[in-house]
Amino acid sequence: MPQENLTYPLQAPQPGHWREVAQGVYWVRLPMPLALDHINVWLIEDGDGFALVDTGMRTEQTVDIWNALLGAPPFNKRLTRVFVTHMHPDHVGMAGWLTRRFKVRLWMSRLEYLTCRVMLSDMSREAPPDALEYFREAGWPDVAMEKYRARFGAFGKMIYALPDSFHRLSHGQELRIGSSRWQVVIGRGHSPEHACLYNAQQKLLISGDQVLPRISSNVSVHPLEPAANPMRDWMESLDWIEQNIPDDVLVMPAHDDCFLGLHARVRHLRESQTRSFERLRDALAGEPRRVTDVFTALFSRPIDAHSSHYHLATGEAQACMNYLLERGEITRTLQDGVAWYQRAPAVA
Secondary structure (H helix, E strand, O other), X not given: OOHHHOEOOOOOOOOOOEEEEEOOEEEEEEEOOOOOOEEEEEEEEEOOEEEEEOOOOOOHHHHHHHHHHOOOOOOOOOEEEEEOOOOOHHHHOOHHHHHHHHOOEEEEEHHHHHHHHHHHHHHHOOOOHHHHHHHHHHOOOHXXXXXXXXXXXXXXXXXXXXXXXXXXXXXXXXXXEOOEEEEEEEEOOOOOOEEEEEEOOOOEEEEEOOOOOOOOOOOOOOOOOOOOOHHHHHHHHHHHHHXXXXXXXXXXXXXXXXXXXXXXXXXXXXXXXXXXXXXXXXXXXOOOEOHHHHHHHHOOOOOOOOOOOHHHHHHHHHHHHHHHHHOOOEEEEEEOOEEEEEEOOOOO
């Protein structure tokens, strides 16, 4: 989006370092060994210690950084609790390590915690037939299927075992962290029950992956629930945020820089997705197509079966298909184990 619509008032800390963004609120940037090479996490003064929001991915480098940060001022008091916005490895990866080391409670929404536990159980088994059927229906070639089989269960390698209990975060819940109050704002679409934290007094919004300044969060259908409509959830969550969170908050995202201009960013995300739907409708106006056939209509660069983005592209394309399918705008036909989609005839 045009950069003049957003303002970036703070310089990001270097990986492994911190910066104070408001009184008692600190920004830490952790490196990741991925194309998206960092995550932002947040430490908030909480009585005689600090509460942590998000944890980083499970890597030796992340462990070394936490040992250094939590062993030196100002964070060498103690951790009081660990909040996690959602279940993806860069957010929850170190939660088990941190909660056990400091003997503190994990705070997380129920669906995020339970879904993460389910996905961690995949480490001990082969790719299930239901998942293979899901990707065959999407049009995956054999090379992609073999790569999926070989990597199945890798999710768990990026996450320390979760604690066996947690404290539930719910939409609208008010938390007192130190001397400040934070409201839990649940968003959906990117993950099942993503928890943002909103501080009205200090005008702060820890947005996690629900609102990012320069990229759009992946919204995917997963084999666990192939008929889900996360794109509808995503669009409704954007609407709720725009209607209920003031525009003058400092948005503290999980990736990239803190910014001002929440409503402009939400509008851009909504409009961008609307344009994607328009391109998809056009692509389905002719011959029937598979999920993998519409990548060129939805994404700005080619994505082949060898790409590391093939899995995410499939999930997002399926989310767009399910959105239009639920609205009655397209049809779905299953032939020889492959799903074919086509624009529905216009109704007089």
